[in-house]
Amino acid sequence: MQTFTPTDNYNLPKVLAQFDTLTEALDYAAKGETGFNFYSSKCELQSSISYKELSNKAKKLSFNLMGKGIVKGDRVALLAITSPDFLISFFACQYCGAIPVPLPPPLAFGRKEAYIEQTIRQLTSSGASTFLVSSEYLSFIGSSIKNTTEIISFSEIKLFKSLDKEIQVLPNDLSYIQYSSGSTRSPKGVAISHKNVMSNCVGMNSGVGNKIGERAVSWLPFYHDLGLVGFMLGCMTSQTSVDYISPIDFAKRPLTWLKLIDKNKATFSYSPSFGYELCSRIQKSYQKLPDNIDLSTWRVAGIGGEMIKPKVIEEFGRIFSSFGFKKSAFNPSYGMAECVVGATFSKLNLGMQVDHISKKEMIERHYALNIPIDDEKNGRTFVICGRVIKHHSIEIRNERGDILTERHIGNIFLSGPSIMQGYFQDKEETNNIIKDSWYNTGDLGYLIGDDLVVVGRSKDLMIVNGKNYWPQDVEWAVEKIDGMRSGDVAAFTLYQDDIGDEPTVLVEFRKSLGWNMKKFSNVLRNQIVEMVGLHCKIILIPPRSLPKTTSGKLSRRKAKEHFIRGLIKPLALS
Amino acid sequence: MKAELGSDKSSNVRKVVLEVLKDFNKKGIVISDSTSFVGDLEFDSLLVMEFISELEDQLDVSVPINILPDIETVGILIVNAKRIVREEHG
Structure with a gap:
């Protein structure tokens, strides 16, 4: 029978990330019994991989990668699904000095073209020669992405001949590239060295006071810094066991997150505000957490990833206090991929x-x-x-x-x-x-x-439900409509006390366009949804009311400020 | 007996989908086969999962996650849901 990895190692002393490289950290963790565990949406253990097995399998796969011709410094894109396959591939890249580039799977209804365009741009920007995907997505991704990148499934890559070669990994080598930053049009890959990630893991482990008895639970995706580093690399480098559910299963049944914390008596888990909000909403409506669930072991309930909404956090604390949840466990933090994860x-x-x-x-x-x-x-x-x-x-x-x-x-x-x-x-x-x-x-x-x-958060970034959107992408979508010009549009989020950050778009409306205002707003809204996948509040404003910089470019920051101060007035719907 | 239940379910798929959709139709728009999830019903990726979860419970099936990119409209979802019900319940 499959069993989960223990919370603490039997003999191996806990070392809090004081290693030079990720490979050195994994070689050390491989001397113990702790590791990663994967649970279903019903909280049943599906698979488990100790750091020891992870290290062995990753080394073996690194030989296949080298056998395929991948050399140190090559970029290898990985479909970042919550599974042992992703983790083994990620560390196989580390062992052969290749640079993994985790990319998200397609998770929306429709919007196929937008997903493919984004993925192609990220593959091109990183120059990835190979893209490893899970077999379920092989035909979709393989048939729609037609560029020079070779697309191979996680199982096929194991069939390549083995080239047994020791590669030296140095602290200043790149350890991964992450695309949480930058717009779809011009993606920016955050390039992180081993030294970067190790120093952040040291800071993070000391920040959250990681100690003997620590056990983590996470539903955060591996294509985000909070999931990839906070609850994967940060835990591996401190030999901490982690219990995962996939972000999909979390979104389907949010309370599974809390059940999993109870199941193995976890002490450490994190979420952006919206995850806490989702649990409160579900608990208040149709699903209920069983009475015997005990959240009293949860020592650090971290909050990060987007602007923290105090009311949402207070409500979660109130609702789940009857399950032993301690409000004192909340730990607000701040960070971004550009400084690995936590600042x-x-x-x-x-x-x-x-x-x-x-x-x-x-x-x-x-x-x-x-x-x-x-x-x-x-x-x-x-x-x-x-x-x-x-x-x-x-x-x-x-x-x-x-x-x-x-x-x-x-x-x-x-x-x-x-x-x-x-x-x-x-x-x-x-x-x-x-x-x-x-x-x-x-x-x-x-x-x-x-x-x-x-x-x-960044005067540019629009963070909605923990996802990053770029105003340039929203503005670009609007500018594609006939008759619209660049500089006619400004997109940003406006903080509303009850709902948090609301994506808002100011659009200069000229009668000469020949549109009825209401219809025009609907066209704009749909265009943005189709191209960017974001629902925005559209506000039509008079022509030439958006502030420009001295060089004639749109000043988004000033536009927002003028709007808040009432210097830009919305047109009344006629 | 099971086969009967299956075919009964298959013919009811449309009804179940539309019933489940009611809770997700915040603006109360008129739903037809060509109604778009993203454009008309304003589904974001969180709502998609909540909806799928509810649908899975009602139809007693498991919806494979890799079909999502192909599901643009309510009509396409119904076609796929019928197929899944047929496959899982015979």
Whole structure:
């Protein structure tokens, strides 16, 4: 009978990521009994792979990869499904010095063309020679992606002749490329070295206080940094056992996540706000968690990945307290793929701490003036995301680049050994955001002492339900409509207290286009859904009301600011 | 007996799909075979999974995840759901 891997190793001392490379970390973990376990949506164990087996199988597969002609530095795209096959392939790449590029499977109804276009662009950008996919997707992906990349299933690759060769992996070699960043039109591959990932795993494991008895549960996809690093590499490098359900099974039955935490007495699990929200909604409606479920072992309930919605988190804490869930377990954090995954973590056992500040002072003076929490009308509540990880530094700077003092709102800059090598083969974009070893996150925030408060994610990125969308893609979709010109459109998210970040599109409407306003809005909405897969609120505004930069380009940030301040008024529907 | 149940189910697939869809039709639009999940019903990838899960329960089948990219409209879903019910229940 299949059994799951134990929580702790019997003899092997726990080492918290103090290794030079991922291969060294896996070789060490392979001396113990811990590893990865995969569960079904009914919480039944489906397969299990200890770090020892993972290391053996990955080494064996690395010989097949080399036998196929893959050499050190080659990029190998991997369909990032939640399965042992993906993990074995990921580490096979590590052992032969190839650079894995995890890509998402198609998970929406329809939108086939959009998926194929995105995948082709990512394959081209990474220059992947080979794309390994699961057999269920082989015919769909194989028949629709027609470029130079060779598409092979996870099982076929094992049939290649074996070339037994020892490859030396060095700390400065690239360990993976991740495409969570950048628009569909111009994807940007975050290039991470072994040194980057190891230093972040050290910081993260110390941030969450990983210790003997730690057991992780995750439903996060392997094509996102939170799933790939937070709950795969971060756990492997600290020899922590993980119990997985796939993101698909989580979306189908969210409460399985909580049942799995109870099942093996897990201590550590993470989700963006929307995952907590989904559980609360389901628990309040039709599905119910059985009474005997016990969540009291859950020590760190991390929150990250998108702007944290305090009300959603409080509600989850309230609803699940009767199952032993401790509110003090909430651990808000902040990070991004460009610094591997985690940049700041809250102090342990404090729960979610918030800061309530004056809206007026925030907009007019960019100052976070603390006001009483019950003054809802004049205030905004933000979540405190904790301190920057070990060996890293954080600064808040204004537009001119001056370093700001406490409670002044500005751009968040990070530096330290986790900051990526750059966007893969894109020097220009890299130089735009990393200068003198400081990375400009593009996010806005302020400090209270050493604690970071994030007030807005990247002025460009639109994060909806944990997924990243790029305003350029939304604007591009609108500009494709006959008669529309570039610069007529500005897309961004607007924070609404009850629903969180709402994707919003301002579109200049000219009568000369010959459209009826209502019909035009519908056409725009559908066009964006078809091309980008995002449902946006469309707001028509008078011609020439969007602010431009001195070089005539759209200033998205100013457009949003002018709209919030009422300087741009929506046209009334006629 | 089982075969009878199966064919009965197959003919009822359309009814079940439309019934399940009611809970997901927030704007209350009129549903036809050409109704698009993404364009008309505003399904995002989270909602797709919630819907599939509900449909699986009602039809007592398991919907393979790799057919999703081909399912543009309600009509195409019904055709596929009928096929799956036939395969699983005979």
